[in-house]
Amino acid sequence: MPLSTVLKTPLTGEYTQPTGLWINNEWVEGVDKKTFEVINPATEEVICSVSEATEKDVDIAVKAARKAFNGVWKTTTPQQRGIYLTNLADLIEKNSDLLAAVESLDNGKSISMARGDVKAVAGCIRYYGGWADKIEGKTIDIDPQSFHYTRQEPIGVCGQIIPWNFPLLMLAWKIGPALATGNTIVMKTAEQTPLSALVFANLVKEAGFPAGVLNIISGLGKVAGAAIASHMDIDKVAFTGSTPVGRAIMKAAASSNLKKVTLELGGKSPNIVFDDADIEQAISWVNFGIYYNHGQCCCAGSRVYVQEGIYDKFIAAFKKRAEENHVGDPFDEKTFQGPQVSQLQYDRIMSYIEHGKESGATVLTGGGRHGDKGYFIQPTIFSDVTADMKIMKEEIFGPVAAIAKFKTEEEVVHLANDSAYGLAAAIHTGDLNTAIRVSNSLHAGTVWVNSYNLLHHQLPFGGYKESGIGRELGEAALANYTQTKSVAIRLGGALF
Numbered sequence: 001m002p003l004s005t006v007l008k009t010p011l012t013g014e015y016t017q018p019t020g021l022w023i024n025n026e027w028v029e030g031v032d033k034k035t036f037e038v039i040n041p042a043t044e045e046v047i048c049s050v051s052e053a054t055e056k057d058v059d060i061a062v063k064a065a066r067k068a069f070n071g072v073w074k075t076t077t078p079q080q081r082g083i084y085l086t087n088l089a090d091l092i093e094k095n096s097d098l099l100a101a102v103e104s105l106d107n108g109k110s111i112s113m114a115r116g117d118v119k120a121v122a123g124c125i126r127y128y129g130g131w132a133d134k135i136e137g138k139t140i141d142i143d144p145q146s147f148h149y150t151r152q153e154p155i156g157v158c159g160q161i162i163p164w165n166f167p168l169l170m171l172a173w174k175i176g177p178a179l180a181t182g183n184t185i186v187m188k189t190a191e192q193t194p195l196s197a198l199v200f201a202n203l204v205k206e207a208g209f210p211a212g213v214l215n216i217i218s219g220l221g222k223v224a225g226a227a228i229a230s231h232m233d234i235d236k237v238a239f240t241g242s243t244p245v246g247r248a249i250m251k252a253a254a255s256s257n258l259k260k261v262t263l264e265l266g267g268k269s270p271n272i273v274f275d276d277a278d279i280e281q282a283i284s285w286v287n288f289g290i291y292y293n294h295g296q297c298c299c300a301g302s303r304v305y306v307q308e309g310i311y312d313k314f315i316a317a318f319k320k321r322a323e324e325n326h327v328g329d330p331f332d333e334k335t336f337q338g339p340q341v342s343q344l345q346y347d348r349i350m351s352y353i354e355h356g357k358e359s360g361a362t363v364l365t366g367g368g369r370h371g372d373k374g375y376f377i378q379p380t381i382f383s384d385v386t387a388d389m390k391i392m393k394e395e396i397f398g399p400v401a402a403i404a405k406f407k408t409e410e411e412v413v414h415l416a417n418d419s420a421y422g423l424a425a426a427i428h429t430g431d432l433n434t435a436i437r438v439s440n441s442l443h444a445g446t447v448w449v450n451s452y453n454l455l456h457h458q459l460p461f462g463g464y465k466e467s468g469i470g471r472e473l474g475e476a477a478l479a480n481y482t483q484t485k486s487v488a489i490r491l492g493g494a495l496f
């Protein structure tokens with residue numbers, strides 16, 4: 001099959017879409033010449049087909065990454081690694097319209113949000129470029145007869161498996177710290193959204209990265225993803241996606257070569273509105289918390305707890321606000337919410353909505369399909385949701401908010417923490433003491449106060465409990481990609 005095809009977006013007109021596997025700084029076909037179709041979620045039509053990596057292709061990519069790790073990448077100075085990353089950030093900015101347009105085409109996210117993602121991608125890569133020559137060990141003074149120091153060494157060949165909700169951003173969060181610290185990579189994108197990463201791959205060589213340092217392959221989770229998780233020559237696997245797949249990856253790592261594992265998994269994050277909150281502001285943030293990226297966020301604020309004094313006023317105003325969200329064509333500049341990513345996700349979300357209706361929760365707004373083509377779902381709010389209902393407990397990953405009323409701070413802290421997940425949480429209050437006290441009590445890796453979804457590459461992000469292992473972003477992410485070596489030098493004199 002050809003290694004590229006000409007596609008068109010409303011923003012860019014025609015462009016050349018790579019469709020092969022990016023291995024060793026070259027476009028190649030898969031060994032078995034398999035392909036899979038990529039669907040436009042706004043129209044349900046096939047966009048194109050791309051090469052599908054099998055176990056054999058994973059193996060070829062791992063060999064390329066191993067050769068680069070042991071060779072050219074080992075002799076590349078940290079400063080030079082930083083220069084490659086900042087070159088890449090410049091190229092992302094230069095190609096930002098194309099990257100954003102391809103992201104919208106393939107994922108269905110609104111073009112304004114795709115532009116925001118691409119800006120964040122460049123910011124993240126530039127930030128980790130800055131870290132490359134600041135990876136330092138320590139000297140440790142133990143006794144005058146010896147000299148001890150530590151080195152922060154790269155882990156080796158890293159397998160990285162990313163989801164479809166933020167295809168480029170998740171790629172950036174993963175490759176930034178891994179490359180800055182001197183690792184090499186085999187990256188597998190999600191089968192629903194391979195296209196933007198393939199456009200991105202063209203920039204890797206242009207930025208100067210040597211062959212084999214960053215390999216990007218499209219493939220299915222059960223085939224290429226599973227091959228990465230169980231590969232005997234991958235030293236570390238980093239995964240973002242659902243909790244069940246995270247468990248499977250950890251098991252595969254354990255039963256193969258005990259590769260290091262970091263996981264960023266699901267969530268069911270509480271968003272708490274106290275009586276003393278600025279209600280207009282709180283509604284904006286609750287709306288943004290659940291409907292941003294069509295609810296397809298691991299940290300979506302999907303459990304909304306509102307204190308009894310403002311409950312009625314809040315739900316009336318939130319309903320009005322949700323109904324004003326513009327749902328439609330991702331390429332329309334006014335659009336806030338595009339389609340869900342796939343038929344499978346659409347069906348999953350609709351079955352949760354049906355379940356919510358059957359279990360007696362009130363549909364305040366939405367609850368159905370939007371339009372007659374594409375995987376669009378109306379922004380949906382359930383009120384009177386009780387703690388035992390599935391829609392309050394399980395991750396829906398769609399534009400569905402579940403609201404419940406609470407009386408006291410103690411009660412809401414208990415409700416908020418009564419979850420297997422612990423990715424994020426938010427509090428809306430006018431009282432600083434409440435904000436700090438409740439933030440300290442919540443079991444979550446991130447707590448937003450009077451805001452939501454404020455993520456930044458300088459700030460660590462990750463989960464408590466079943467929401468994950470390890471932290472992405474910030475300085476914290478460097479620890480995922482380095483291992484400490486202690487060196488002890490005897491300066492002289494016999495020990496005994």
Ligand code: ADP
Binds near residue numbers: 191
């Ligand atoms: P979702 O259910 O939201 O699609 P997944 O957790 O299934 O999310 O997918 C996230 C990523 O994990 C994708 O790149 C997918 O291909 C990959 N994946 C799915 N199943 C497996 C598996 N068994 N082993 C490794 N990777 C997998």
